[in-house]
Amino acid sequence: MKRSPHIRGLIALATIALSLYVALTVPVHLGLDLRGGTRIMLETRPTSATDADGEATDRTVEVLRGRIDALGVAEPTIARSGSDRIVVELPGLKDPRKAAEVLGRTAQLSFHRVLGTVADDLPQPLPKRPREQVLADESGRHLRLRAASLTGKDVERAAARFDQQSGAGWHVTVDFRGSGEERWARLTGEAACHAAGDPGRRVAIVLDGKIISSPQVDPSVACRSGISGGSTQITGTFDDAEAKELALLINGGALPVPVETIEQRTVGPTLGAEAITASAWAATIGTALTSLFIIGVYRIMGFLAALALLCYGLLSYAALAALGATLTLPGLAGFVLAIGMAVDANVLVFERAREEYAAGHRRTPRSALTSGFRRAFSAIADSNITTLIAAGLLFFLASGPVRGFGVTLGIGVLASMISALVITRALADYAIAHPHLRRRPHLTGIAHTGTVRNRLSRTEPNLLHHPRRWLAASAAALVLAAAGIAVRGLDFGVEFTGGRLIEYTTAVPVDADRARTALADAGFPRAVVQTSGENQLTIRTHHLRDTQAAAITNTVTDLARTADKIRDEAIGPTLGKELRRGALIALVVALGAQLAYLAARFRWLLGTSAVAALAHDVVILIGVFAWLGKPIDGVFLAALLTVIGYSVNDSVVVFDRIRELARRDHKEPFARIANQALLQTLPRTVNTGMGAAFILTALALLGGDTLTDFALALLIGLVVGTYSSMFTATPLAIELQKHSGADRIPAARCSTRQ
Numbered sequence: 001m002k003r004s005p006h007i008r009g010l011i012a013l014a015t016i017a018l019s020l021y022v023a024l025t026v027p028v029h030l031g032l033d034l035r036g037g038t039r040i041m042l043e044t045r046p047t048s049a050t051d052a053d054g055e056a057t058d059r060t061v062e063v064l065r066g067r068i069d070a071l072g073v074a075e076p077t078i079a080r081s082g083s084d085r086i087v088v089e090l091p092g093l094k095d096p097r098k099a100a101e102v103l104g105r106t107a108q109l110s111f112h113r114v115l116g117t118v119a120d121d122l123p124q125p126l127p128k129r130p131r132e133q134v135l136a137d138e139s140g141r142h143l144r145l146r147a148a149s150l151t152g153k154d155v156e157r158a159a160a161r162f163d164q165q166s167g168a169g170w171h172v173t174v175d176f177r178g179s180g181e182e183r184w185a186r187l188t189g190e191a192a193c194h195a196a197g198d199p200g201r202r203v204a205i206v207l208d209g210k211i212i213s214s215p216q217v218d219p220s221v222a223c224r225s226g227i228s229g230g231s232t233q234i235t236g237t238f239d240d241a242e243a244k245e246l247a248l249l250i251n252g253g254a255l256p257v258p259v260e261t262i263e264q265r266t267v268g269p270t271l272g273a274e275a276i277t278a279s280a281w282a283a284t285i286g287t288a289l290t291s292l293f294i295i296g297v298y299r300i301m302g303f304l305a306a307l308a309l310l311c312y313g314l315l316s317y318a319a320l321a322a323l324g325a326t327l328t329l330p331g332l333a334g335f336v337l338a339i340g341m342a343v344d345a346n347v348l349v350f351e352r353a354r355e356e357y358a359a360g361h362r363r364t365p366r367s368a369l370t371s372g373f374r375r376a377f378s379a380i381a382d383s384n385i386t387t388l389i390a391a392g393l394l395f396f397l398a399s400g401p402v403r404g405f406g407v408t409l410g411i412g413v414l415a416s417m418i419s420a421l422v423i424t425r426a427l428a429d430y431a432i433a434h435p436h437l438r439r440r441p442h443l444t445g446i447a448h449t450g451t452v453r454n455r456l457s458r459t460e461p462n463l464l465h466h467p468r469r470w471l472a473a474s475a476a477a478l479v480l481a482a483a484g485i486a487v488r489g490l491d492f493g494v495e496f497t498g499g500r501l502i503e504y505t506t507a508v509p510v511d512a513d514r515a516r517t518a519l520a521d522a523g524f525p526r527a528v529v530q531t532s533g534e535n536q537l538t539i540r541t542h543h544l545r546d547t548q549a550a551a552i553t554n555t556v557t558d559l560a561r562t563a564d565k566i567r568d569e570a571i572g573p574t575l576g577k578e579l580r581r582g583a584l585i586a587l588v589v590a591l592g593a594q595l596a597y598l599a600a601r602f603r604w605l606l607g608t609s610a611v612a613a614l615a616h617d618v619v620i621l622i623g624v625f626a627w628l629g630k631p632i633d634g635v636f637l638a639a640l641l642t643v644i645g646y647s648v649n650d651s652v653v654v655f656d657r658i659r660e661l662a663r664r665d666h667k668e669p670f671a672r673i674a675n676q677a678l679l680q681t682l683p684r685t686v687n688t689g690m691g692a693a694f695i696l697t698a699l700a701l702l703g704g705d706t707l708t709d710f711a712l713a714l715l716i717g718l719v720v721g722t723y724s725s726m727f728t729a730t731p732l733a734i735e736l737q738k739h740s741g742a743d744r745i746p747a748a749r750c751s752t753r754q
Contacts, residue, residue: 005429012426015418016311019318026321031328033267034276037091038099041263044084045728057084060257064088064103075248086259090138093266097546103259109152109250111184112145112213113191114202137204138209138237145204149187150613154180154232158250159522160243170243172234181230189226191217205234206384212246223458234395255523262572266563275329278703286698287313287339290691294343297687298350299445300437303370304427305420312342312412312419319411329707331408338412340692341387344649345380345420347691351684352376353446354453365444366432372446374426379656380417382601383649387413390645394638397586405638453683464675467731474616474728477720481623488626493633496583498576500544502552503567504537506560515539515559522555524548583637590644593617599649602655605736609650613729617720630709639713642658646692646714647721651729653681658733670737674730690721 003697032039042064061080068076077089090099118134131147162170170244176184176682189202194200196219204214213234221227223348234246255596291306298305316338320327353372357363363371391413394406430655431437432444464470494501499508512529519527527541537560539552556563571579591611621643625632657677662668696718700711 005426005433008422008426008429012423015422016314016376019311019314020161022318022322022476026318028317028321029324029326030276031326032089032091032265033133033329033333034327035091036268036273037089038093038259039263039265040088040090040099040103041081042059042086042088042103042259043262043572043574044086045258047258055428055716057257058652061086068103070471085262103261107255109155110148110206111150111187112148112204112206113187114199114204115144115146117199117659118142118144135204135206135211136207141510143202143204143211143214143749145206148175148206150180150183152250154178154183155250156180160238160240160247161242170238170240172238172243172247172250174232174234176230176232181228184230184232185226185228188217188221188232189224190746192221192226193223197634207246221677222743244442251377258571259311261570262575264447264568264570266503266565266568268567276709279329279699282695282698282702282707283313283339285702286695289694289698290339293694294346294687297445298346300426300431300443301346301350301353301445304431305343305350306344307427308419308424309339311423312339312415315415315418316408316412319415323407323411325407325411327408328405331405338409338416340646340688340695341384341413342416342419343691344383344688345376345416346424347684347687348379348653349420349424350377350445350688351681354431354449354683355680357446358449364448365437365441369428369432369444379653380420382652382656384413384417386594386597386648386652387645389640390590390641393586393590393593394641397582397589409642414658431710436698455565460679462675463678463726464671464731464734467671467734470727470731471735474724478616479622481620481626484623484626488629490622490626490632491629492580492604493631494540494571494576495634496576496580496632498571498573499540499542500549500571501538501540501567501569502565503539504536504553504560504563505566506535506556506564507562508560510534510537510556510560512537515556518555518559519552524552527552535560571709579634583634586637587618590641591618594644594648596656598652602659605740606658609729609733609736610648610655610725612732613651613724614644616653616719616724616728620720621713621717625713630712635710636713639710639717642714643717643721647717647724650685650688650722650725653684654678654730655733657681671734674734678726678730685722685726689718692718712742 006091042061057080064086068078068090076092077087079087081087088099088103093099112133115132123719132148134142135145136142154176156175159175160170160174191201191203196216202214202216204211206212213236217227238246243262276570287309291302291309294302294305296302319325325331349369349372351372352375353365353368356371356375356533357365388410391406391410395403395410404510420423437444470536505690512531515529516527519525519529519539524541527539530538530540532538533537537556539556541552544552553563553565591614594614595607595611598610601607618640621640622632625636630636654674656678658673659674661677662670665673696715700708700715703711
């Protein structure tokens with residue numbers, strides 16, 4: 001045996017051992033959509049040009065980190081996103097209202113000396129005086145305040161305390177730092193010069209432009225001496241929650257700039273656990289069915305490929321853990337989807353090995369397999385690179401869970417290549433060298449041509465004899481899809497339009513029409529109500545305040561006796577426009593990147609044909625979703641870009657074979673070469689499509705509501721993409737070749753080494 005199989009075997013063994021070690025020792029970080037919690041995106045609003053350089057955002061992150069730590073949430077994360085956005089993740093937090101209030105408040109604390117009261121019958125608004133302001137105190141009286149003597153920056157710490165001895169109730173103790181101690185003593189000393197009961201003896205404590213307390217300086221404090229020691233108490237009609245929240249805000253400090261919540265997502269832990277279970281079942285059943293299929297088709301080689309699929313799963317999981325990537329719900333779908341990519345690489349190799357065995361009179365299964373790996377490498381590399389382009393675009397142009405899908409898909413593609421080209425080959429090298437298989441070559445799955453190829457070899461149909469008929473059928477499908485977009489319109493999700501989406505599980509089924517009527521009576525006539533399953537209700541409407549969202553919850557509760565909120569998403573209109581623009585950019589860039597790569601790898605003629613077929617697939621998929629009334633959201637965008645990468649694989653395989661056949665005989669007419677390439681690669685297309693269909697069907701049936709639409713989009717894309725690669729891209733290439741004035745491919749452009 002040659003040395004290279006031993007080296008491949010050692011590399012495969014080392015890779016599996018390292019992956020197993022990482023998988024057992026390094027946990028994978030789950031996204032909030034899988035473990036439950038709240039994700040809030042804040043946008044800073046710089047108040048001057050000097051704040052626009054991002055420094056204010058950095059300072060805001062530090063202030064918010066202190067507030068989040070005080071919330072007591074386990075494993076919170078806070079990170080800057082871009083120059084003016086901050087992403088906060090709070091695992092396990094079911095009610096985001098309090099968190100949003102604590103994070104979004106600017107908490108601008110200041111201490112003022114009261115100059116006097118203002119008569120209530122004076123005209124409003126009151127005229128402003130230099131270095132003075134007028135605010136209403138706790139009892140509604142208007143007080144004239146002098147400019148702030150101290151701010152929140154002078155505060156060292158604050159704590160909520162309960163005075164058990166005097167029975168005064170809850171209060172907040174504030175300690176000052178540095179020069180704040182001296183300024184506090186001077187402020188209280190000036191106030192102490194006024195008689196007891198005089199408004200001038202009061203000190204106003206202002207938070208966010210509102211007087212929260214205006215206590216009178218104790219009569220024991222002498223004029224000009226003030227309260228020394230750098231400590232004071234804020235008293236008032238506080239309960240325990242109000243005192244603790246005030247102390248929390250003061251401790252967190254003042255935000256350098258105002259912030260606005262532009263995105264808020266909450267997922268219940270039950271929904272996340274169900275998503276994990278559903279995806280695990282989809283992966284298990286889909287992988288099992290795919291494994292049984294490839295074992296039935298390729299026998300021993302198929303069994304080894306099934307073992308390599310298990311290794312693929314281990315490699316992908318270990319890579320996610322080692323990179324510290326976050327596994328999201330769409331990412332979990334990408335993990336399952338990449339199983340189909342691993343199957344595709346194995347099918348390419350095995351089908352090529354069958355061709356090599358049938359073509360050579362002295363070929364053995366071992367030599368045919370070696371040749372199959374070598375000759376299939378070009379098609380495997382091209383098809384996987386195109387998918388990596390789509391995954392990269394998702395990572396750089398998308399955000400949130402969709403970005404996580406791009407990471408997982410990219411890792412899965414790389415893991416599938418290692419699984420097919422290293423692990424499968426190492427197993428195959430050792431298996432096929434066994435004497436038992438050498439005596440029984442039919443068990444290898446390589447020493448026969450297969451059912452599809454046998455039938456094609458007997459009939460040799462000219463599928464591309466009338467290329468314009470195929471193009472006419474594709475044009476008709478495009479017209480039908482465009483009609484769906486024009487007639488039904490596109491139902492953009494909350495991510496692209498802005499607004500709020502709330503999903504409930506109810507104790508009893510709730511009729512959608514009844515819920516719409518009740519919500520209209522409650523003041524929400526434009527709410528979109530959908531039911532999914534027996535006891536799930538989804539409500540989508542324009543942007544809501546938390547009080548309005550609470551009113552919707554109360555309405556649903558009245559209808560269903562009990563209603564548990566399992567998902568709550570709020571997207572600001574600005575972010576919705578950005579996501580919509582980003583989706584369009586991602587789509588255009590994806591098509592442009594595919595064209596650039598295919599034009600460089602093949603000829604412009606083939607590259608243009610492949611990209612035209614991709615555009616055909618995109619329009620049809622969007623049109624089908626328009627006819628079905630399915631939402632166009634971030635998950636659909638992930639599916640769409642995946643279809644672009646997945647669909648181009650078939651075109652790449654066909655064009656790779658066209659290039660090879662043209663190199664052998666560049667005098668052969670292009671139409672005949674294209675038909676031969678289509679017939680030769682058809683068995684691979686059928687078997688790969690079947691393997692992917694098992695995975696996607698399992699995902700559609702078992703993956704839950706969100707993943708059902710995702711899997712449906714991919715199933716449609718699989719069917720349309722398979723058709724377009726054979727009967728749109730290839731016929732279009734034939735027509736473009738005719739119009740170019742040459743019926744054959746120039747030999748100089750076919751010299752790429754395989």
